[in-house]
Amino acid sequence: IMTRAGEKVWQYFGTDGDFVPCLHSVGKPLNNGEKDNGVWPCADVEHKYISQFPEERLIWSYGSGYGGNALLGKKCFALRIATVIAREEGWLAEHMLILKLTNPQGEVKYVTGAFPSACGKTNLAMLIPTIPGWKVETVGDDIAWMKFGKDGRLYAINPEAGFFGVAPGTSAESNKNALVSAEKNTIFTNCALTEDGDVWWEGIGYPAKGNLVDWKGNTRPAFPKDKAPKGEEMAHPNARFTAPAKQCPCIAPEWESPEGVPISAILFGGRRPSTVPLVHQARSWNHGVFLGSIVGSEITAASTINAAEVGKIRRDPFAILPFCGYNMGDYFQHWIDVGNAAQDKDKLPKIFYVNWFRKDENNPDLPGGFMWPGYGDNSRVLAWIFDRCDGKDNAVETPIGLMPKEGALNLDGLADVYKQQIPAITAVDKEGWLKECKDIRENHYPKFGKHLPKELTECLDDLEARLNKA
Known part of the structure; x- marks a missing residue:
């Protein structure tokens, strides 16, 4: 969703194409028959490593299931490594x-x-x-x-092929085009789940009905409005949607x-x-x-x-x-x-x-x-x-x-x-x-x-x- 990958990319590289090697692991392999039930594991703070090596043009990410750390082409490459390359070559990242x-x-x-x-x-x-x-x-x-x-x-x-947007606060009033972009083919992380399998977050513009499964996996009654007391949010304040940019109704032809x-x-x-x-x-x-x-x-x-x-x-x-x-x-x-x-x-x-x-x-x-x-x-x-x-x-x-x-x-x-x-x-x-x-x-x-x-x-x-x- 976020990057252009696949056979066409390899054809473009040919036999001597230059690229930045990236490795990401959540650090918890699944045993035979074991399932993650849709929950991405995260290591504790002391054992998370999101490391960029500008001199070697290399990225290692370990222990984090957060999209910003798992999407190594995003902040890690397209900014942290790219700023160094841009400085050396005379452009701006x-x-x-x-x-x-x-x-x-x-x-x-x-x-x-x-x-x-x-x-x-x-x-x-x-x-x-x-x-x-x-x-x-x-x-x-x-x-x-x-x-x-x-x-x-x-x-x-x-340089990106998609949007990794903050969900809470995104509504038809604040950003209708973002909502439409995320209507299909989209990954949602740390949002709340409704009884009918939809997603919900604070500031979405309408209250949910019945019970919600919050971002921690707990089932709780929905709030009467689309807001929650601080610390009691159904969706994490940094909950995200990852949607293809081509689905955006206002995407520019260029x-x-x-x-x-x-x-x-x-x-x-x-x-x-x-x-x-x-x-x-x-x-x-x-x-x-x-x-x-x-x-x-x-x-x-x-x-x-x-x-x-x-x-x-x-x-x-x-x-x-x-x-x-x-x-x-x-x-x-x-x-x-x-x-x-x-x-x-x-x-x-x-x-x-x-x-x-x-x-x-x-x-x-x-x-x-x-x-x-x-x-x-x-x-x-x-x-x-x-x-x-x-x-x-x-x-x-x-x-x-x-x-x-x-x-x-x-x-x-x-x-x-x-x-x-x-x-x-x-x-x-x-x-x-x-x-x-x-x-x-x-x-x-x-x-x-x-x-x-x-x-x-x-x-x-x-x-x-x-x-x-x-």
Whole structure:
């Protein structure tokens, strides 16, 4: 489901094809006549090994039945090993979605995006726009390999053949296309089972009936709603579906093009309830690398058991921190080097930082306190980005980068309660950004030591200076 394998692959390799050997074992062979009853064994924490050997181009995985560790072509090869190969060969292996965006005039642009876990990455890749005439199609939902084409532009391919998506929270409202993709030929792991043999998870959009078999194998009465008290979930919070990408109703015709698709924009984002605006654009490639290097999400009470951590920023640079195969400071430098290697700097993708998660907890009219509705309405931001890539005069200069001019966002049909939030979520929070600079300088950048490129320190100095002048 996730990889292209079989006789055709061997024919392509021939007698001297280059490949990365991968070995996975759950470490529990079955005796003659013994059955696993559909339960994949996992060793205890001390005896799990998911090991990548970049110098030898080799992967060993032992003791884990979790898909992310068993699918060695995914994070292990397509990111951890591939980032090393990409650095050596001058391309980019990235933890990014790829989407195709078509405007009402039929013009097309391709966009990649890097978002930490639980920030709506798959939802964005399969988005159904709320503004008339716009269309989003999926090229990839998780990994992008990018290299320069003959025309000097960066082209991206999706090296995967399927989706390994998080099930909880996936519903007809949040991601209808993902639900349709998983209707058949799909493996579900750690979901709940209904009495009639279907699967169920929290946030699916409807309550289950009767009894459920939860992800631990216990039979329990279904909840009256599609939610559960924390710690009592029927499906594991990281329960997954593994579905063929070709089943996605919005899969782009070019999704398996060997040449890839030309990238016009790169998005970064995280869950930030304050400070970071709805969208801003980097002034340059290096400024964009700076934005990628500071990606993170604010720690909430729901995501930690340590009360002292609440409110702090958990940084995940480029959303690739757990998946980079070499030093992250050197990784930042590689991005800068790729920008320097461009034959024509004007052909490099424009870089943007988005934040769908600004909150105003004191406004009772905002569902969940969120100041932006997200989901399909994110197409309004994509439309602005599309026009920015064409050089449209729809932005204003600010201390943090380029932001939408007043009236530049298409708000037709947007609920009034969200229209009222636009001034706040498209403004520069000077004090918040100065605190951000302090946190980056004192807590984040020191982690990279002498590997941190001077260009990023210069970007931080420049941001701080611009804020102080504002």
